[in-house]
Amino acid sequence: MNKMHPNARTVTVRASRSKFFGYLGAIILCLIGWYVTSVLVDSPALPTPFETWPVLVENIPALLPEFWVSLYRVVIAMTIGTVIGVPLGLMIGRAPRADAVFAPVLFLLYPIPKIVLLPVLLVLLGLADAPKIVLIALTIFFQITMTARDAARAVPEASILSVRSLGGNRLDVYRHVIVPASMPELFTALRIGSGTAIAILFFAESIAGSSGLGWFIVDAWGMINYPRMFAGIIAMAVLGVIIYELLEFLERRLTRWRRAGIS
Amino acid sequence: MAEVSFEHVSMTYKGLGGDVLALSDLDLTLAEGEPISIIGPSGGGKSTTLLLAAGLLKPTKGEVKVSGETVTGPRNTTSLILQDFGLLPWKTVEQNAALGLKIRKFTKKQQDERTAQALDQVGLTEFASSYPNELSGGMRQRLALARAVALDSDLLLMDEPLSALDALLREKLQDTLLSLWKDIGYSQILVTHSIEEAVFLGKRIVLMSPRPGRVAAIVENPEMGDADYRFNPSFHECCEKLRSLLVGQGTLAEGRVDE
Ligand SMILES: Nc1ncnc2c1ncn2[C@@H]1O[C@H](COP(=O)(O)OP(=O)(O)O)[C@@H](O)[C@H]1O
Ligand SMILES: [Mg+2]
Numbered sequence A: 001m002n003k004m005h006p007n008a009r010t011v012t013v014r015a016s017r018s019k020f021f022g023y024l025g026a027i028i029l030c031l032i033g034w035y036v037t038s039v040l041v042d043s044p045a046l047p048t049p050f051e052t053w054p055v056l057v058e059n060i061p062a063l064l065p066e067f068w069v070s071l072y073r074v075v076i077a078m079t080i081g082t083v084i085g086v087p088l089g090l091m092i093g094r095a096p097r098a099d100a101v102f103a104p105v106l107f108l109l110y111p112i113p114k115i116v117l118l119p120v121l122l123v124l125l126g127l128a129d130a131p132k133i134v135l136i137a138l139t140i141f142f143q144i145t146m147t148a149r150d151a152a153r154a155v156p157e158a159s160i161l162s163v164r165s166l167g168g169n170r171l172d173v174y175r176h177v178i179v180p181a182s183m184p185e186l187f188t189a190l191r192i193g194s195g196t197a198i199a200i201l202f203f204a205e206s207i208a209g210s211s212g213l214g215w216f217i218v219d220a221w222g223m224i225n226y227p228r229m230f231a232g233i234i235a236m237a238v239l240g241v242i243i244y245e246l247l248e249f250l251e252r253r254l255t256r257w258r259r260a261g262i263s
Numbered sequence B: 001m002a003e004v005s006f007e008h009v010s011m012t013y014k015g016l017g018g019d020v021l022a023l024s025d026l027d028l029t030l031a032e033g034e035p036i037s038i039i040g041p042s043g044g045g046k047s048t049t050l051l052l053a054a055g056l057l058k059p060t061k062g063e064v065k066v067s068g069e070t071v072t073g074p075r076n077t078t079s080l081i082l083q084d085f086g087l088l089p090w091k092t093v094e095q096n097a098a099l100g101l102k103i104r105k106f107t108k109k110q111q112d113e114r115t116a117q118a119l120d121q122v123g124l125t126e127f128a129s130s131y132p133n134e135l136s137g138g139m140r141q142r143l144a145l146a147r148a149v150a151l152d153s154d155l156l157l158m159d160e161p162l163s164a165l166d167a168l169l170r171e172k173l174q175d176t177l178l179s180l181w182k183d184i185g186y187s188q189i190l191v192t193h194s195i196e197e198a199v200f201l202g203k204r205i206v207l208m209s210p211r212p213g214r215v216a217a218i219v220e221n222p223e224m225g226d227a228d229y230r231f232n233p234s235f236h237e238c239c240e241k242l243r244s245l246l247v248g249q250g251t252l253a254e255g256r257v258d259e
Helices: A008-041 A049-094 A096-109 A114-125 A129-153 A157-165 A170-207 A213-222 A226-254 B046-054 B093-103 B108-121 B137-150 B167-184 B195-201 B227-231 B233-249
Strands: B004-015 B018-030 B035-039 B061-066 B078-081 B155-159 B187-191 B204-208 B215-220
Touching (some): A008 A049, A049 A096, A049 A129, A049 A226, A114 A129, A114 A170, A170 A226, A170 B093, B046 B155, B046 B187, B078 B137, B093 B137, B137 B167, B167 B195, B195 B233, B204 B233, B227 B233
Parallel strands (some): B035 B187, B035 B204
Antiparallel strands (some): B004 B018, B004 B061
């Protein structure tokens, strides 16, 4: 059923090529900015890219396990937050009675920075993966639930009516209208949320436990090994890009229709 | 095919700004396979009438019956086409046409067969995997029709389905509507604000009163049913009659030549 348009593949190839050059340009720009800044600042705390590069290469074996641990934590946590938040948000967005109960609770808890729960979570869940995953999942959960609720409320009544007039029940309305209609906003929320998620990850890893990129960076700092610290920071940037691209990939697959009719 | 009757139907909306009596004691019967047009002042309850027939609203008083049975919810072989066609932008042409079949749990094979046939009937076969955003207004309209055709509907309800299209395209699609009705023979209620359209497509034209809506007059139009009816003197006679009724009602200003 989902036949690709004849020229869709060439468009995809062209898009990924231009994306590659985009990243290449961005990297070069960042390196120049970094180099100039570090020369001007002239402090051991800000090594040049040339000092950092050999350290990064040398530290790849040490970085890789921490990288995977961090990636695992963010991906699992974002998935949990999304899987719980999306159905709840979409449901209360379309059910005034449930909304009357849940919305005030959400509004009350949403502005609290979930990071303040870290001490509690550390006491309850130990120092390993669990507290970090829960903390990130909580943050994503609130952001995504709020977005899903607003997106579900904004779905045009005509689309819903058309499914209902075809005999669709509530489930059909969700499946054929509410979920696909909310998809673009949900991805925007996830992309913004991924930045917050990585910030929280760094904070949590640097405070508790001895694994992950956050720990690696702070550990290098403690050893006053600045090039090593920057190697960790670069790995953190790569982590961000991977998550961003993962979301981009999913969004392209799930909202193909949005690019229809624009050429 | 389906017979439709509105028996002393009243409809009150409970809105935030108080209750609105949209229909008051509407009485109307539609014979099996009969196409009627409904025309009347804006806010006179025309859309409400269609939603009641579609089973999406329940009358406050009275009863709506289709094929002798009181309507309590959407019916399997009733199709409703709204002004914006009710197409879902995230579904391809094929998926949009198949939506009714899918919701009604037809087998995949039946879905594919009927959808292919319906798309063929409205001339959209080669656009099967396009999205609605890639279609022109007329094509979107035909896609909405394909959905009804695929369902093998015996009652087609349309709420100002052509009002978003330009005049030339509108006549073309009126022809399409007419030939589909002649092919399939469903009962049809068309709500429109165009006098010519009402006369071209309605065996009877129902004039609604201002709110609260009732039947103000019924104009018989037995000669409709041919594509060249537009050139027939009785077509113009019927249009004139309807026009003077609308002027008498205050819906149409006197002296205006066209709507
Ligand atoms: N969901 C609703 N809630 C409250 N009032 C409504 C609603 N839908 C329609 N109405 C009111 O009912 C009356 C009839 O509306 P409608 O059937 O849409 O008229 P028409 O289609 O003839 O323009 C109007 O006064 C309108 O404001
Ligand atoms: Mg209306």
